[in-house]
Structures are given as C-alpha cells and as structure tokens.
Amino acid sequence: MATSRDELVSYEYRKLRAQILAASDVCIVCGHGAATAVDHLQPVSKGGARLDPDNLAPIHGVKGCPTCLRKCNSEKGDRALVEVVQLVTSVDWFAGP
Ligand SMILES: [Zn+2]
Ligand SMILES: [Zn+2]
16 A cells, blocks of 8 residues: 555654654663664554654664664564553652652
8 A cells, every 4th residue: 555645654754753763762662772763652553643753762673772682673563662661650669768
C-alpha cells in the first residue's frame, strides 16, 4: 500500500524522529545513550498515536546499544513500553531524611 499518504506519514515520521533524537539520544529501554531510532511508547497497533512526539522516544535500533549490546527495539517489539521496562518515575518510598 504505497500511497502518497503513506509517504507523507513516513516523511512526518522521519522529521519527528530527527527532532526526538536531537533532543535526547538516551534509550528508553536500557537507559544508555547513542540511540539511533525512535519507537512508540504505546504501539500504534494498540491505539497509540503514530505521529505524536509524546508517544515517541529514543531507542536503540537494528545496530543495538554500543554500551550493553542489547537490541532494544527488537526486544521491545510490538509491546507497550511499560510491559518491557519498569519505569523508575514512581518513587513511592521515603528513605530520605
Ligand atoms: Zn537501549
Ligand atoms: Zn544499553
């Protein structure tokens, strides 16, 4: 289905990918830098927005991570990010003074 609309979407996608990688190249799966691809936090097949910058994040692509050698994007596959990694944003204990 190589329609002109698909070409437009992939153009927009490449533009977004460049924007996201320019802002950060820290992989969402392993947390190391030098990510070369972006992936959807919520997969498009599961209702995620394809061209929403908030739904895209840097990830290591086919070459994998130069630091830990994981192939983060193929590891993640078509799953939602939360199914792959536990995000460390919810600190729900109080260990500090
Ligand atoms: Zn990675
Ligand atoms: Zn890594």
